[in-house]
Amino acid sequence: MKDIHGFRETSQTVTLECSGNGRVYSDPPVPGLQWEKGAVGTARWTGVSLRDVLSRAGVKPTARHIIMNGADSPPGSVPDFVRSIPIEKATHADTILAYQMNSADIPVEHGFPLRLIVPGWEAASSTKWIVCIRVSETEADGYFMRNAYRIPNRPVAPGTAVDAKDMIPYTALDVKSIFTSPLEGATARIGSPIELRGFAWAGEADITRVEVSTDFGRTWSAAALDADKAKYAWRRFRHVWKPAEPGSFVVMSRATDSQSRTQPIAAKWNPAGYLYNVIDKVRINVQA
Amino acid sequence: MKDIHGFRETSQTVTLECSGNGRVYSDPPVPGLQWEKGAVGTARWTGVSLRDVLSRAGVKPTARHIIMNGADSPPGSVPDFVRSIPIEKATHADTILAYQMNSADIPVEHGFPLRLIVPGWEAASSTKWIVCIRVSETEADGYFMRNAYRIPNRPVAPGTAVDAKDMIPYTALDVKSIFTSPLEGATARIGSPIELRGFAWAGEADITRVEVSTDFGRTWSAAALDADKAKYAWRRFRHVWKPAEPGSFVVMSRATDSQSRTQPIAAKWNPAGYLYNVIDKVRINVQA
Numbered sequence: 001m002k003d004i005h006g007f008r009e010t011s012q013t014v015t016l017e018c019s020g021n022g023r024v025y026s027d028p029p030v031p032g033l034q035w036e037k038g039a040v041g042t043a044r045w046t047g048v049s050l051r052d053v054l055s056r057a058g059v060k061p062t063a064r065h066i067i068m069n070g071a072d073s074p075p076g077s078v079p080d081f082v083r084s085i086p087i088e089k090a091t092h093a094d095t096i097l098a099y100q101m102n103s104a105d106i107p108v109e110h111g112f113p114l115r116l117i118v119p120g121w122e123a124a125s126s127t128k129w130i131v132c133i134r135v136s137e138t139e140a141d142g143y144f145m146r147n148a149y150r151i152p153n154r155p156v157a158p159g160t161a162v163d164a165k166d167m168i169p170y171t172a173l174d175v176k177s178i179f180t181s182p183l184e185g186a187t188a189r190i191g192s193p194i195e196l197r198g199f200a201w202a203g204e205a206d207i208t209r210v211e212v213s214t215d216f217g218r219t220w221s222a223a224a225l226d227a228d229k230a231k232y233a234w235r236r237f238r239h240v241w242k243p244a245e246p247g248s249f250v251v252m253s254r255a256t257d258s259q260s261r262t263q264p265i266a267a268k269w270n271p272a273g274y275l276y277n278v279i280d281k282v283r284i285n286v287q288a
Numbered sequence: 289m290k291d292i293h294g295f296r297e298t299s300q301t302v303t304l305e306c307s308g309n310g311r312v313y314s315d316p317p318v319p320g321l322q323w324e325k326g327a328v329g330t331a332r333w334t335g336v337s338l339r340d341v342l343s344r345a346g347v348k349p350t351a352r353h354i355i356m357n358g359a360d361s362p363p364g365s366v367p368d369f370v371r372s373i374p375i376e377k378a379t380h381a382d383t384i385l386a387y388q389m390n391s392a393d394i395p396v397e398h399g400f401p402l403r404l405i406v407p408g409w410e411a412a413s414s415t416k417w418i419v420c421i422r423v424s425e426t427e428a429d430g431y432f433m434r435n436a437y438r439i440p441n442r443p444v445a446p447g448t449a450v451d452a453k454d455m456i457p458y459t460a461l462d463v464k465s466i467f468t469s470p471l472e473g474a475t476a477r478i479g480s481p482i483e484l485r486g487f488a489w490a491g492e493a494d495i496t497r498v499e500v501s502t503d504f505g506r507t508w509s510a511a512a513l514d515a516d517k518a519k520y521a522w523r524r525f526r527h528v529w530k531p532a533e534p535g536s537f538v539v540m541s542r543a544t545d546s547q548s549r550t551q552p553i554a555a556k557w558n559p560a561g562y563l564y565n566v567i568d569k570v571r572i573n574v575q576a
Contacts, residue, residue, distance in 0.1 A: 154535030155504075157573065216443075217553025247442030250554040265505025265553055266538040266569060281554060285445065 001113060004097060007048035007056075012094055013230035015042045015201045016123040017173055019149055022276030028159045030273040037178045037280075040201075042233050043110075045117045047098035051091045054135070059087070063135045066090040068116055071129035083149070084140035085118055085125050089171075094119050094232070097130065119232035120204035121171050122274070124149050145169065151270045158269040173203030175263060176277040177210055177237070177255035188286045193242045196223075198280070201234035202257035209256040210237040217252050217265075217279070243286040253280045289401060292385060295336035295344075300382055301518035303330040303489045304411040305461055307437055310564030316447045318561040325466045325568075328489075330521050331398075333405045335386035339379045342423070347375070351423045354378040356404055359417035371437070372428035373406055373413050377459075382407050382520070385418065407520035408492035409459050410562070412437050433457065439558045446557035461491030463551060464565040465498055465525070465543035476574045481530045484511075486568070489522035490545035497544040498525040505540050505553075505567070531574040541568045 018039035020032055054066070067084040074080055089095060096117040099106060106112045111128030118125040124144070139145050150167035152160075177200035188194045196214075200207045211220035226236040241251070256262045263279045306327035308320055342354070355372040362368055377383060384405040387394060394400045399416030406413040412432070427433050438455035440448075465488035476482045484502075488495045499508035514524035529539070544550045551567045 152535075154533060155537055157536040157571065160536070213553075215552070216556060218550045245442060247440075248445040248448070249443055252553065262506045264503070265501075265540065265567065268504060279553065283445065 001099070004048055004053070004099065004114065007052045009046060010049050010096060011044055011046040012096060012117065012119055013042065013044045013233040014117055014119045015040065015232060015234045016126060017176070017201070019122040019124055019170055019274040020272065022278075023273030025267070025276055025278070026269060026273040027267070028269075030271055032272060040178075040199075040234075042199075043101050044103070045096055045098040046100035046103070047096045047114070047117070049093055050095045050097050050116065050133075051093055053097060054091060059091075059135055062137050063087050065136045065139045067134040067136050067140045068127035068130060069132045069134075070111075070115075070127050071131045079143040081127075081144050082140050082142045083125060083127060083144050084136065085121070085171075086139075087135075089118060089121070120173060122149065122173060125171070139169070148272070149274070151272070151274050155268045156270065160269075160271070162271055170274050173201065174275055174277045175202040175205065175207070175255050175257040175259075175261040176200065177253040177263065178280045179251070179253055179282045182282065182284060184282050186282070186284050188241075188243050188284050190243050190246055190286060190288055193240045194284070196239045196241055196251055196253075196282075198237055198253055199234040200237055200253070200255035202255065202259070202261065204232070205257040205259045205261065206231075207235045207255055208258050210235070211254045211256075212237075212239040212241075213252040213254070214241050214243075214249060216250050220254065223253070243284075246286050246288045248283060248285045250281050250283050289387070292336055292341070292387065292402065295340045297334060298337050298384060299332055299334040300384060300405065300407055301330065301332045301521040302405055302407045303328065303520060303522045304414060305464070305489070307410040307412055307458055307562040308560065310566075311561030313555070313564055313566070314557060314561040315555070316557075318559060320560060328466075328487075328522075331389050332391070333384055333386040334388035334391070335384045335402070335405070337381055338383045338385050338404065338421075339381055341385060342379060347379075347423050350425050351375050353424045353427045355422040355424050355428045356415040356418060357420045357422075358399075358403075358415050359419045367431040369415075369432055370428050370430045371413060371415060371432050372424065373409070373459075374427075375423075377406060377409070408461060410437065410461060413459070427457070436560070437562070439560070439562050443556045444558065448557075448559070450559055458562050461489065462563055462565045463490040463493065463495070463543050463545040463547075463549040464488065465541040465551065466568045467539070467541055467570045470570065470572060472570050474570070474572050476529075476531050476572050478531050478534055478574060478576055481528045482572070484527045484529055484539055484541075484570075486525055486541055487522040488525055488541070488543035490543070490547070490549065492520070493545040493547045493549065494519075495523045495543055496546050498523070499542045499544075500525075500527040500529075501540040501542070502529050502531075502537060504538050508542065511541070531572075534574050534576045536571060536573050538569050538571050
């Protein structure tokens with residue numbers, strides 16, 4: 001750690017999203033932790049640029065990947081959690097070996113004393129409790145690269161068993177938004193304004209627009225984006241709705257990013273339920 | 289029938305849609321015939337304006353509804369199929385007592401010798417095998433007005449048991465489109481144009497636009513509308529898609545009408561599954 005502190009310090013505010021966020025909405029269902037919308041968070045990470053460390057160590061021109069291992073030891077027969085990322089992302093100035101989270105030592109559950117932060121990529125790339133980084137000509141060979149965190153190389157029909165050779169690693173996050181308030185089944189009153197709030201993010205891209213619909217997805221209004229903005233962080237959005245009639249309504253949010261990506265209406269199903277980013281929906285019951 | 293032929297003849301091309309069209313897509317499911325997309329059709333109906341017949345018969349200013357009965361006799365304990373429509377719709381020039389369908393006597397299954405055509409309204413209003421039309425100060429009192437063909441007077445949460453006093457008759461059709469070709473699960477080839485075809489209708493309103501999406505509902509292109517056009521009839525639409533990559537894609541159609549109504553992304557669920565008009569979806573598998 002002393003050596004690490006010898007490099008120039010740098011910080012990034014980064015939204016980390018679990019690849020399986022929203023997996024519970026897969027239809028047909030897929031195995032794995034049945035994440036709803038919560039497997040995502042944002043923090044300010046401080047550490048040193050991995051590029052500086054790799055540069056000091058010396059990297060051969062044949063290097064194509066870095067392979068990371070953490071101090072965690074898996075239970076039972078679970079393989080060791082070893083992942084790799086391509087050298088281009090590893091040597092990007094924004095990829096950080098972080099020792100602080102929100103201006104304090106990283107809590108143990110978040111990777112103390114040192115974790116990798118791979119901004120804009122699915123969170124499993126951001127290895128916690130780093131003990132070893134190895135440079136390699138090939139990607140990591142274990143379960144967590146060969147089998148997990150892979151998606152089909154083309155959209156597949158729901159329920160399809162996809163051949164391993166047709167799967168590719170899932171890397172940068174897609175565009176997505178979720179409501180955080182009110183929650184599903186909330187109650188509102190006719191004529192009383194209710195603030196619909198949430199977050200939108202797009203991995204390595206910027207959020208350019210969030211729209212909200214309060215009429216089952218027929219018409220859309222631009223939500224306001226909060227001023228807070230960081231290259232790899234989510235944007236808060238809010239939209240005030242004054243319900244004009246009683247009933248049970250589905251309100252929706254739809255984000256668009258600087259790569260012109262927009263949230264879809266129907267999901268690209270995949271065997272692990274990764275990348276779920278369908279337009280978010282919350283039901284609100286309006287009383288007279 | 290001889291008396292009927294004494295009135296001035298008139299024709300309308302009318303799309304008749306069963307109220308329960310798409311009922312099978314209700315979630316949670318609802319009882320009733322599990323209609324998919326087929327319970328709709330269009331024909332040219334020829335007969336006489338019901339207004340002329342009512343005018344000759346003489347209608348008191350207190351008349352508010354007409355009550356229709358047909359020659360069908362219900363099986364077992366099913367109540368007689370008696371329906372009513374408000375006097376305003378009954379005396380509209382376009383409401384027809386029809387004796388021809390597509391320039392021939394109406395086939396028995398379509399209501400020979402005489403059926404009512406209530407253009408733009410759900411098809412159950414268009415009573416077949418007419419034997420009696422009665423003018424009344426109140427709507428019909430039987431099962432098929434008091435219980436059936438009614439929708440909640442506000443959007444309700446899916447699965448809700450709605451109080452009878454909160455139900456209103458379902459009358460004019462909503463805006464809707466369906467694909468007719470290709471069918472669900474069809475195969476296409478990269479680089480080979482495939483024509484996506486279907487129909488769009490809007491009851492008493494006109495279809496002003498049909499859009500098609502071939503990327504899970506992210507982006508939309510205007511479909512071409514065929515020149516054929518009639519006040520109460522569906523419009524054919526077509527859109528040529530040249531798939532650029534292999535995979536399993538959900539293509540979608542979305543119609544908009546002259547009342548600015550557009551098909552929704554999520555359904556207003558109701559206990560009988562009426563009015564289902566969510567954006568249509570067909571899965572197409574593109575091969576290399």
